[in-house]
Amino acid sequence: MSPLAILDGCTAERAPVNPSAFEAARPVLRERGQREVFCGLTGIIWLHRKMQDAFFLVVGSRTCAHLLQSAAGVMIFAEPRFATAIMEERDLAGMVDAQDELDRVVTRLLERRPDIRTLFLVGSCPSEVIKLDLAKAAQRLGAVHMPRVRILNYSGSGIETTFTQGEDACLAALVPVMPASAPDAARELLIVGSLPDIVEDQFLRLFAQLGITKVGVLPARNARDLPSIGAHTRYLLAQPFLAETAIALESRGATRIEALFPFGVEGTSDWLRAAAREFGIDEALVEKVIAPGRERARFALSKLRPQLAGKRISFLPDSQLEVPLARFLQDELGMELVEVGTPYLHRAHLSLELDRFGANVRVSEGQHLERQLDRVRADRPDIIVCGLGLANPLEGEGLTTKWAIELVFSPIHGFDQAADLAELFARPLRRRDMLKV
Amino acid sequence: MQLAVWTYEGPPHVGAMRVATAMEKLHYVLHAPQGDTYADLLFTMIERRSKRPPVTYTTFEARDLGKDTAQIFQDAAREAVARFNPQAIIVGASCTAELIQDDPAGLSQAMNLPCPVIPLELPSYQRKENWGAAETFYQIVRNLADKSVMREPREGRSARANILGPTALGFRHRDDLVEIHKILGTLGVEVNLVAPLGATPQDIARIGAADFNIVLYPEIADEVSRWLEKTFDQPAVRTVPIGAGATRSFIADVAELAGADPTPALGDTSLRLPWWSRSVDSTYLTSKRVFIFGDATHAVAAARIAREELGFEVCGLGCYSREFAREVRAEAARCGIEALITDDHLAVEDAIAAVAPELVLGTQMERHIAKRLGIPCAVISAPVHVQDFPARHSPQMGFEGANVIFDTWVHPLVMGLEEHLLTMFRDDFEFADEHGASHLAAHSPRKIADAVVFEAPLVDIPLPALAEAGASGWTDEAERELKKIPFFVRGKARRNTEAFAAAEGRSAIDLETLYDAKAHYAR
Numbered sequence: 001m002s003p004l005a006i007l008d009g010c011t012a013e014r015a016p017v018n019p020s021a022f023e024a025a026r027p028v029l030r031e032r033g034q035r036e037v038f039c040g041l042t043g044i045i046w047l048h049r050k051m052q053d054a055f056f057l058v059v060g061s062r063t064c065a066h067l068l069q070s071a072a073g074v075m076i077f078a079e080p081r082f083a084t085a086i087m088e089e090r091d092l093a094g095m096v097d098a099q100d101e102l103d104r105v106v107t108r109l110l111e112r113r114p115d116i117r118t119l120f121l122v123g124s125c126p127s128e129v130i131k132l133d134l135a136k137a138a139q140r141l142g143a144v145h146m147p148r149v150r151i152l153n154y155s156g157s158g159i160e161t162t163f164t165q166g167e168d169a170c171l172a173a174l175v176p177v178m179p180a181s182a183p184d185a186a187r188e189l190l191i192v193g194s195l196p197d198i199v200e201d202q203f204l205r206l207f208a209q210l211g212i213t214k215v216g217v218l219p220a221r222n223a224r225d226l227p228s229i230g231a232h233t234r235y236l237l238a239q240p241f242l243a244e245t246a247i248a249l250e251s252r253g254a255t256r257i258e259a260l261f262p263f264g265v266e267g268t269s270d271w272l273r274a275a276a277r278e279f280g281i282d283e284a285l286v287e288k289v290i291a292p293g294r295e296r297a298r299f300a301l302s303k304l305r306p307q308l309a310g311k312r313i314s315f316l317p318d319s320q321l322e323v324p325l326a327r328f329l330q331d332e333l334g335m336e337l338v339e340v341g342t343p344y345l346h347r348a349h350l351s352l353e354l355d356r357f358g359a360n361v362r363v364s365e366g367q368h369l370e371r372q373l374d375r376v377r378a379d380r381p382d383i384i385v386c387g388l389g390l391a392n393p394l395e396g397e398g399l400t401t402k403w404a405i406e407l408v409f410s411p412i413h414g415f416d417q418a419a420d421l422a423e424l425f426a427r428p429l430r431r432r433d434m435l436k437v
Numbered sequence: 438m439q440l441a442v443w444t445y446e447g448p449p450h451v452g453a454m455r456v457a458t459a460m461e462k463l464h465y466v467l468h469a470p471q472g473d474t475y476a477d478l479l480f481t482m483i484e485r486r487s488k489r490p491p492v493t494y495t496t497f498e499a500r501d502l503g504k505d506t507a508q509i510f511q512d513a514a515r516e517a518v519a520r521f522n523p524q525a526i527i528v529g530a531s532c533t534a535e536l537i538q539d540d541p542a543g544l545s546q547a548m549n550l551p552c553p554v555i556p557l558e559l560p561s562y563q564r565k566e567n568w569g570a571a572e573t574f575y576q577i578v579r580n581l582a583d584k585s586v587m588r589e590p591r592e593g594r595s596a597r598a599n600i601l602g603p604t605a606l607g608f609r610h611r612d613d614l615v616e617i618h619k620i621l622g623t624l625g626v627e628v629n630l631v632a633p634l635g636a637t638p639q640d641i642a643r644i645g646a647a648d649f650n651i652v653l654y655p656e657i658a659d660e661v662s663r664w665l666e667k668t669f670d671q672p673a674v675r676t677v678p679i680g681a682g683a684t685r686s687f688i689a690d691v692a693e694l695a696g697a698d699p700t701p702a703l704g705d706t707s708l709r710l711p712w713w714s715r716s717v718d719s720t721y722l723t724s725k726r727v728f729i730f731g732d733a734t735h736a737v738a739a740a741r742i743a744r745e746e747l748g749f750e751v752c753g754l755g756c757y758s759r760e761f762a763r764e765v766r767a768e769a770a771r772c773g774i775e776a777l778i779t780d781d782h783l784a785v786e787d788a789i790a791a792v793a794p795e796l797v798l799g800t801q802m803e804r805h806i807a808k809r810l811g812i813p814c815a816v817i818s819a820p821v822h823v824q825d826f827p828a829r830h831s832p833q834m835g836f837e838g839a840n841v842i843f844d845t846w847v848h849p850l851v852m853g854l855e856e857h858l859l860t861m862f863r864d865d866f867e868f869a870d871e872h873g874a875s876h877l878a879a880h881s882p883r884k885i886a887d888a889v890v891f892e893a894p895l896v897d898i899p900l901p902a903l904a905e906a907g908a909s910g911w912t913d914e915a916e917r918e919l920k921k922i923p924f925f926v927r928g929k930a931r932r933n934t935e936a937f938a939a940a941e942g943r944s945a946i947d948l949e950t951l952y953d954a955k956a957h958y959a960r
Contacts, residue, residue: 034513035496039472059438061532061561066447067475073822085438089562092536101438109440125470125533140609158472159499159533198921205948296952300959370520389477389489396487416952419959 026354026363028345033368036389037318037343038405039158040166041124042071046409047170048081050194051223053117056082057109058156059102060124081116083109087126098130102137106151116149118223120170123155138355140346150177150224150400162343164241164319164408167194171218174226178218181230188214188232188276190254192246193239196411197221202293203238203262203414205246206272209289212279218245229254234278236271238262238413240353241320243346260352262413263421265297267299270352293415300419301332307426309334314376316386317341317367325385325407326361327353335421337361338381341372383429400432443782444804445757445820449559449569450531456573456657457527457607458490459633461952463577464523465492466514468506468534468541482822484606493517495534507539511548525581525629525638527573529557542595553638555580556918565780567656567732567758570604574633575660583642587669591648595628596695598748599647601661601672602654603634608735609833610634613653616835617678620688623655623702626695645669653677653834655734656758679738681710681746681839709835710843714747725850728753728794730777730785730803731818733761735833737768739798741816742842745774752792753777755785757800782806796850801825813849910938912947919951933958 011100041064042055065084072080085105091098103119108267110116119141121134145151154173156166173193179187189212191203200217233254237246240261244283250256259274260267269290276286295334313335315322322342329335339362347354357363364372376384376399384394384401391401402425412421446452450467457465458480467473480490482705494511497506518526528541539673540817542556556577559569588597600617603610621628628648630640630694644665650673652662662673664898672694685703689865691935693701713719727749729739733756743749754769755777756762762778771778777788786806796813797807807814816825832838911919930951937954938946 033496033516034474034494035471036474036477037471038475041469041472042475062444062446062448062565063473063532065441065444066451067472069443070475070479080442083440083442086441086444087438087562089560091438092562096438105438126536127471129502129533129536158470159502162471181913182740198918199919201921239839292949293952296956300956303959370516386477388482390475390481390906392481392485392487395491405700416955419956423959 015209019395026357029362029364030066031364031366031368031371034370035106035317035343035367036160036369036387037367038071038387039067039125040156040161040163040169041122041158042163043071043166043170044068044082044122047194048220050221051118051219052221053115054081054120054223055109055116055118056120056122057106058082058084058122058124059127059132060084060087060122061126062086064124064126066094068246068390071245078344081113092130098132099137099140102132103141105143106141110145110149116205119145119149120173121151121153122170123153123157125157125159128155128157128159140315147358152177162317162320164239164321165244165344168242168244171242172248174219174243174250175245177228178226178252179228180252181228181232183230185228185230186214187234187279188216188228189279190216190218190227190229190233190249192218192235192237192249193242194219195238195413199381199411199413199417202416206289206293207275210272210276210279210281212275212281230277236275236277237349239321240324240346240349241344243344243349246349258352260327261324263324264332264418265294265301265415266331267324267328267416268297268413268418269294281345292414297415297418304419304422304426305333307429308422310336311382311429312336312338313425314339314379314381314384315341316372316376316384316390316404317343317364318387319408320344320346321407322385323350323353323363324402327356328418328421329425330358330361333425338379339364339372339375341365341367343367353427383425385425400428402428439781441781442535444565445780445782445800445802446566447476447479448532448561449564449566449572450529451479452566452571453527453529453557453559453573454480454490454492455488455604456571456577456605456633457492458486459603459607460491460577460636460638462524462637462639463491464517464521464526465490466510466517466526466541466545467492467494467531467774468510468529468539469494469496469531470533470955471496471498473533475530480605481656483821484826485823486605490605490626491521497534502537506529506534506537507544510539510541510544510677514545514548514550518552523552523638525553525555525577527557527577529559532561535559535561546584553580564757570657571660574601574604574657575664577633577638578641579645579664581638581641582644582665582668584645584668586643586645586669588646588648590903591696593625595625596645596649596697597629597776598674598691598695599629599644599650599665601650601652602656602658603631604654604657605634606819607634607654608821608825609831609838610654612830612832613834616832616837617651617653620678620684620702620835621691623705624688624692624695624699626691626697645671647671649673651691655761656732674830677734677738678834679706679838680742680842681836683741684708684835684839685736705836708837708839710746710836711841713843715829719747719847721852722847723748724750725796726750726752726792726794727796727798728789728792728803729817730755730757730797730799732756733758733765735818737764738833740768740772743798746839746901747843747846749796753788755779755788780788786855796846798846801816815846815849909935910944910946912945915947915951930955 121138123134134153138151142151152173154169229252231253235254236257242301257274257278260270262268262271326337326340330337341364345365387405391403394401411417480486495509528545545554650662650671652658652673652675665671674690676687676690678684688699727743729736736756740751740754750770756765757780766776782802797803798817800818804814831841890911934954
């Protein structure tokens with residue numbers, strides 16, 4: 001059917017966004033150059049807290065180990081479930097040797113840590129560049145150690161993944177091993193994206209109150225306890241950085257529920273409503289279930305709004321959370337968006353979010369660091385969201401910053417975290433005004 | 438392959454960054470994939486620098502790997518030189534770029550850049566951070582030193598010295614330098630150059646004008662000083678002035694090379710360590726068993742202070758840098774023990790557990806090992822975390838450094854004694870368990886066994902009292918939810934919620950109340 005043959009108002013509800021039409025409506029500044037971002041290995045820092053039976057073994061260089069310990073801070077000493085197999089000169093000499101070495105390291109690790117039930121072999125830049133076949137290694141080692149340990153593989157390398165994309169790659173590796181749901185199964189809901197336990201529980205309670213009883217989460221708290229998947233699965237993305245995972249889920253028959261991401265009152269309401277609509281829940285019930293949380297969040301946000309309204313904000317690319325967070329700050333707290341930078345812009349997953357942006361918002365994808373900093377200095381926003389490598393230097397120039405990584409580690413989704421999320425942005429501004437030194 | 442959770446040293450290009458960041462008007466063009474910029478935050482966060490490190494990363498991606506990474510490198514180098522206008526640049530590759538073999542040296546030399554280009558060969562799969570720093574400093578000096586600048590005859594002028602070794606991210610380098618300046622001032626020695634910290638490439642050109650060199654940190658400056666010895670015939674002072682005795686030797690060595698009278702410097706009355714150590718309050722320090730681990734320079738210095746200036750018994754000594762193992766082995770022999778040379782923190786942990794010392798002196802890593810084992814600990818060497826880049830003046834070198842060391846090492850022991858007393862008297866009402874211990878409490882959570890001991894008397898409490906406590910109104914579900922809040926804010930959350938419930942006249946605290954209160958207290 002040609003587009004002309006569709007009557008007005010009859011377009012398919014979930015029509016895919018046409019990128020070129022989108023580009024026409026909103027130009028996106030695309031840049032390449034130096035990128036001041038983490039690689040996907042960093043995802044391990046929160047993923048290993050979420051999946052309590054999993055261990056992450058990075059196959060990489062001393063740099064990878066150094067990155068993990070720098071990013072993990074003091075957490076590294078609490079008997080962490082991640083480590084690096086550091087490649088040395090002799091591993092680079094020949095491929096067969098490297099595979100043998102890997103077997104030796106994995107065997108030693110599994111002897112030391114009998115509690116491990118899922119082991120991720122995580123690829124890095126060096127292992128990708130020398131084309132060390134970790135997928136094959138995972139298969140070979142898996143055959144040896146199953147059923148006690150399941151061994152999977154994904155890449156968190158900087159040449160392929162940016163920061164949160166490491167989680168995407170990890171979850172996409174889990175999708176093929178999710179059990180298939182029965183062909184006659186009832187509709188099931190799947191929440192995709194790792195959330196702090198407290199937030200996950202809030203959402204599960206809300207879905208239970210809505211009467212949606214079969215709700216799975218990916219990643220599950222136990223990586224060997226994965227939810228089932230099939231044509232009856234409807235999935236709801238909790239995070240905006242899950243492009244590969246979405247493709248993997250759809251290849252197994254699941255269908256995405258399109259919604260805003262659950263940040264703030266509007267995002268969370270829309271996210272819950274979209275699921276309820278998909279499951280045919282009565283609207284009056286939906287209203288009743290979400291009303292208390294929504295009103296609480298509105299009330300809590302009302303106190304932060306005067307501090308943030310009218311303030312100008314720029315995001316430097318970091319986690320792909322930038323677009324939905326900017327939408328929340330603009331719509332619910334009255335902030336003015338100057339530039340919203342993102343490492344990667346998934347147009348389909350973010351189309352509802354982008355539709356909310358004011359006409360003057362500059363959206364940028366990728367990064368040329370020096371040019372972007374020139375723009376920041378010219379714009380002089382009230383607050384800049386950026387990484388820790390840039391935060392103090394920008395403060396040193398008299399600008400106010402909010403370091404972005406905290407947004408990935410803190411509970412910020414859902415009604416009851418809306419004010420906490422706003423507070424993360426209000427605090428640096430309040431501090432700037434408080435200090436007399 | 439080496440299995441590692443924690444590494445004492447970063448890769449060699451991080452060492453190069455430490456030299457580049459220490460210097461002024463020098464830029465580092467680093468061929469590296471996306472993500473290697475993580476190293477910037479070591480400088481901006483741990484050392485709290487208010488400027489970005491002068492490093493341009495090429496950040497190549499997978500799709501560039503076919504052909505144009507060399508072009509990306511050249512573009513990055515050209516842009517960096519145009520934008521930052523450095524007096525010189527250093528170029529090199531990180532571990533991944535080393536594998537793709539683009540040859541930054543050849544590429545940049547072919548570009549005719551308007552400033553000197555110093556290529557670095559840092560083998561990432563063999564060497565580590567300190568080696569990278571030393572090699573970078575050596576290449577910079579070799580390439581930039583003006584061989585026509587030689588020292589003038591000594592008649593009628595003060596002696597001149599170069600101070601070599603302080604870098605960015607160096608443990609107490611900033612404050613050590615202040616102390617060395619003080620000593621040289623008293624001896625009437627002029628400072629020709631401090632490098633790398635604060636030096637420009639043009640300053641480096643004048644390195645030959647000094648009469649002698651002072652090697653503050655051999656890990657960084659030893660190689661350079663040997664080259665300078667050969668090239669400019671400059672002798673070097675290699676005594677590291679950490680500790681009262683070592684500082685005295687250092688003063689004597691410098692005075693000899695400078696032809697100065699050491700007496701005024703030796704008579705510095707700010708040195709308090711010897712008297713503090715002799716005062717009767719310190720008697721209990723006698724033969725305390727101490728385990729020492731760190732970089733070679735700091736470990737050896739610490740062992741001497743421990744033995745000769747504080748009266749400890751050194752029961753373990755080691756370092757993570759193989760390059761300087763010989764010095765550590767020699768010092769260990771003087772202590773009557775065998776040196777532990779390893780970069781495996783698990784081996785260090787095992788060694789500490791095996792000798793069961795009363796004090797551990799080490800790096801950030803040993804601090805955590807000691808916490809876990811419940812042993813007092815002080816930090817003497819990198820790697821260190823943000824709290825060991827303090828705002829206040831806290832050198833390790835010179836007489837003030839000796840004072841700082843006395844306080845720093847004895848402090849955890851005194852605190853350890855307090856804790857011991859607390860444990861002894863914990864059944865006294867004044868020492869209730871809730872008061873907790875001193876410094877160790879935050880780090881070594883109370884053992885379950887202790888908790889059981891203290892819960893036991895509760896059995897004797899009449900039932901109504903218990904019931905009342907249970908009737909605070911929290912539903913099981915809300916109580917469980919509360920437990921999901923991080924422990925360090927949980928108490929506040931509980932108090933706030935209860936105050937809110939009371940104000941609202943709600944008798945039961947359920948989930949709704951918990952979250953209503955949370956919303957109420959949101960700022």
